[in-house]
Amino acid sequence: MSGWYDPGRMGMSYRGQMPGDLARRYLLAMEWARRLGRRGVADAAVAVIVALIVRYTIVDPPGPSSWWPAWSAWPVAAVISFPVAVRRRWPRAMLALACAAGVLATVAGAVAAGAIWVSFVPTVLVLYLVASTTSAGWSAAGLAACAFGAVAAVLVFYERVFPGLAPAATPSEIPPAWPLEIGVIGVLLVAGWAMGTVVRWKRDTTARLVRHLAEAAVADERRRIARELHDVIGHSMSLIAVKATVANHVADARPQEVRAALAVIEQTSRSTLTEIHRVLDLLRSDGDPQQAQLSVPGMADLPELAAHARSAGVEVDLTVRGEAALPPAVAVSVYRIVQQALTNVITHAAPTRCSVTVDIDGREAVIEVVDDGSRHGRPPRAGHGGHGLLGMRERVKMYGGTFSAGRRPEGGFRVSARLPYDQSGTKA
Incomplete structure (x- = not known):
């Protein structure tokens, strides 16, 4: 019994514990999932659901008066729903394709009377994405074009197509459903466009707020740096200027005072460099609050501050x-x-x-x-x-x-x- 199982003869190989064909399919599926991303997978799932709804809700079943063969229901549903699956890759092109598919399916009589609006659900979904990702001008133009195409398709359907699908019906028996169809389609299109516009407005507002907060944070940081440098350098430079002035005035008459003034200038310059290093350490220690606290002066340094003032x-x-x-x-x-x-x-x-x-x-x-x-x-x-x-x-x-x-x-x-x-x- 051991000889009947030959992985090579059966076209199988091992990659770990997984047969070769399954491994390749798995890796291919993972690569597609990585490229599409979670949103792409979600869009594909939504497209499948919409295709099922279109197939079993609006595609007119073939009958003695219909020129559509029985097998055409699935392709029509797939074409109408396809733009939803790839709408994030080409939003504007998919909006045009979704609207054109809905219009052509309606004009060709591939949809059932009273449910034409369902064929424009993919258009609404794509229009929402266009409105949420593009400018208001583009999305408004898309809304107007889709609304015009849908209205024209509904009017053509009820004026020319529907009587041909129901030749035995008298004009009084033809349901005057076109105003309702146009109204429902219009509400759906406007709702999708409005929701997308609101999402884009919120996103833009949030981006502006974040940018404003970032600019304010940068401005606050600049003021903090300027304040620290002013406090550090201003005090020392004032003391150095005073001592330099004194030394200049008494250079000939009292040389010993000049040496004392130069000693103060030297000490102050060195302490200023140390203080500047402290400020730089404070600005660099973003992730260590304790280090920032230890690198700046405090109450214990007030006597030294008073001593510097006395020397001036x-x-x-x-x-x-x-x-x-x-x-x-x-x-x-x-x-x-x-x-x-x-x-x-x-x-x-x-x-x-x-x-x-x-x-x-x-x-x-x-x-x-x-x-x-x-x-x-x-x-x-x-x-x-x-x-x-x-x-x-x-x-x-x-x-x-x-x-x-x-x-x-x-x-x-x-x-x-x-x-x-x-x-x-x-x-x-």
Whole structure:
């Protein structure tokens, strides 16, 4: 019994545990499925269902008065339904083919009276796709052309074809169904076009919204980078400019002060480079929030900030009240606000005296920076900060706080900010 089974003689081979013919068919089917995709397979299934409906609903069965042979029912149903299967590959061409197939089947008398509208169901399905994927002008033109063709086909059918299919019927016995047929076809076409148009409108609206959100995110990121760079570089450059001016004025009379000023400039330049690297690390650490938090300054760096201001000729009294730990994001904002306020003092009022007070109570951080004005009687510059004040105001606004800045009646300038927060670092 073992000799009767010969895979080679029977035209079979093995690919794993699968016969060769089955393997090739399986791989071919998988390749077609991959090319068509899920939507293509779904469209093919819908086309088969529509073909069955057309075959058993509207194709007129052959009779003594019909010139259609019995076997023609299936080809007619297949031709009418075929555009649905490949509508995604050639939407406009398949719309024309579907409409033409429905019109020709109706005019040729291959459909049953009272059910002509079913032959235009494939046209409706393809029109929906055209309306959802092409411009409104193209889809509207397709709707108008299909409606005109359907109306003409129905009128020709009831005027010329139907009496020939029912020669024994008198005019009074011919059902006046053409207005109903035209109405149903019109409603279906308009409904398919309208649904496709709504889908396209929603998709376009969503795309515009996503694009707008992306542009807004890019703009916010640019502002964040600009704010960080302004805070980092502005403070250091102001200190360097002050010390360079001092060194230039006393270069001949007091050389020791020149060396001290150059030492401050060197130290400030190095710290500025370190701070810039911190900002770059912050911008690069999108996937590691902990790294971003550790790479930026906070409350512990306020004394160093005050020391830099003192080296520029500003007598800084720093007071921090409250032992509650600030969330990292709030601590960075407090540091940047104090930094910018001291930068403005160095730029516009030094040498002078300045008090920095930070109150923390676990619910909000209150910052106040007050200077006494220039001791040399130098008039304050207009704006006293410009972009710096705007940056501080934006930081406070992120937490829903309040910000005020202005000259004091007794002289000098005052900056006040209140940042409410919860322990997550968001605004309260």
